[in-house]
Amino acid sequence: MMHSIQRIALLLFILALLAAPAAAQDGTTITWSIEGINDVVSLDPAKASDAQGFTVIGLLHAGLVRLNADLLVEPDLAESWSISDDGLTYTFTLREGAAFSDGSPVTAEDVVWSLNHALDPNTGGWTGPYLLSNIAGSDEVVSGEADTLSGVQAVDARTVTITIKQPSAYFLSQLTFGPAKVVSKAAAEASADNLDQASVTSGAFAVQEWNRGQGLVLVPNANYWQPAAQVSRLNIVFNQDSETAYQRFRTGELDIMGGAQNPIPAARVPEVKDSPDFRTTNAFNLRYVAFNNQLAPFDDVRVRQAFAHAVDKVTLADVVLGGTVTAADRILPPGMPGSELPIEPLAFDPDRGKALLAEAGIDPAAFTLTLTYGVEGDNERVVTVLQSMWQENLGITVTLEPLELSTFSARLNDTYQDPANGLQAYYSVWGTIYPDPQYFLSQVLRTGVGNNNPHFSNAEFDALVDEADVIIGDFARRAQLYNQAEQIAVNEVGWLPLFNGQVNVLVRECVQGVAVTGLFSAYVIPDYSALRGCQ
């Protein structure tokens, strides 16, 4: 009987020896892990909804414009553009010879079709209606009243004009993102599957193989204006679990792993932080607490300030979370354009907090706060610390209400719709899709906007961001205005900022041409012709 066991052991040993790395190809290969999912939803830019999907789609599809390594807008399929004096009409000229992966030319008609598709309610995506809502006629298309976008017109084969409703300093930034990518009208009309499977692409790579539930094999698109000539294959590998990806990375199977939402496991950071493969940067996200401004006593700014003064963020970030995050005193994450201007924080000052509560006529013993949060990652630890800080520094009893993530999301929605029956206070996170201060200020704290769940409302703040949102070209002036608005939001505790995350990823040292940013899709490839794998 021992024999069969020995035989199996021998067989397993032989199998282990067979597990040599795959044979090298011509050119270089890059194996890139995408964590947190087991498959991408669709390769149609208009249907994707998560950071992972947009990372893959960014490799496959190009837009009129893209972001460079400094996160500034630069030409992509459009070689140039002009903006009318009223700031409402953008005229793009497509690159001469721009072509899809099947060799057909990229025309103005394709751009028009793609933007219409992104807003078409039958597409079923939400990022298009969310990010492209400034295009004239978008509401009519989204609601089904019109079939085509009045604001997007093909002037000739290489010229397309986009008319927007409000002058916008960040409209071009919005065009760099997923739903504004250009797909082939001809291929999409031939079959809907062509869109879902990205049979024809406009970006640097094309799909060679899609192994459902495992990954994709991409090959360079030679027709892209900046071909990835030094790469012969880019393997995308899905790993639901970040620890699994980490095991694959350290046994030599992967070249790139980690993202803004799914960084390398925190427990692994100490063992890799001195490795040349380790890359880290500030994430453009903020963990914060928001108080329902329409529920007493949080309609009183002094009460919100009292809670803000009672939180020791440095202890929270450095001791409780072991320095894997950075304490935040302001709403813009460090590194975001506009964050270079200083903000005067509400300092940790429990005595001031108590005084403010007394001034507002709140008896701490007679008041209980319910703090709601979604169950995920370190959230439990953070809210427990907040609970004890408020108990200790203000004498207020805090009840914690954990909710499963999608329930939490639904409660936020309720709080937006019906603040009187909404959450009292919640702990959450906000991350940016495009690198503009607008996304952290006007998008979330302006009176009445769709993401302003706490119903913060300040007329001066609104006036400042409204002015800043429409200034084109003069970023210094915009940044000044946003800075003043941000100072108001900090003073009046529109949000109580706690800390900023860190993007911790592993990129093998020999991989060239990949920039790691704080954006939610983390990676930017500034020049595809310089992209190069290890072997």
Place this chain on the structure above:
Amino acid sequence: MLRLVLRRLASLPFVIVSVTFVTFIVGYLAPGDPILALMGNQRDPALYERLRDIYGLNRPWHEQYLSYLGGLLRGDFGLSYRFAQRPVLDLIRDGIGVSFALGLAALTLSVAVGVPAGIFAALRQNSAAERGLMALMLGLFAIPSFVLIPILQWANYQVYRAVGSALPAAGWGRPEHWVMPVLVLSAASLGYIARLTRANVLEVMRQDYVRTARAKGLRETRVRAAHILRNAALPIVTVIGPSVAFLVTGAFVVETLFAIPGVGFLSIQAVGQRDYPVIQGTTVLLALAVVAMNLVTDLLYMALDPRIRVDV
């Protein structure tokens, strides 16, 4: 025997209706909303309403359920919310072969190693080898897969550091991808089958008919094969059926941690994303698998012991 098969088939519609109804109602009543899960933390209330309309979620629950059952009769498991309205059947078909092959390999390994190990232990009762082997089997049975996996991964990494090549840490497609997942997946049932075999063989060895067989001068190999093993086999067959259920539930963890594109992996993701059609689809499938395995077990009983008549 035919009657048994027919009766079981006749009960299938009831199984399916109850399974789908319970999954549907639990999903319907559970807090959380698939559209919000889809949209992440950004939202626009008007857009949210339109998406609910597109996915048919604003219809009353009984309409949603009946249209689902109607689809099921036509072999249509509905459309996934998360996977951009891909048919659930497509998603499941991709994964079912993988999960089945993996489960079968693990079951084969646990029987092929567990049964001989148990017999070996029974025949060498009270030896040091028996004690060591049974302690190992108890360990395999007790250790959860999420503990065993990091241990294997650590060992594998040590091999990689020493020789520069090792088993793939995860993934699917090449033969070597099978080694670690099958080892982990079979561990618990292997330990259980080995211990059960040992206990059964020991019990049967003490029976009068074994002593009689020896007394009438049969060779020891014949006594073991025809009298001991055949009689000891029955309870072992009993556990193989439920083991399959064990393998499937174990596969949730194993498929996730080894990035294997099976149905377990799919279910985990579907639960997190409130993708009800996919959850219902995989649940119906699992229920069918359990019914089928129970039927196979009953048929095996009757083949092994003609005295047994199963009436259901």
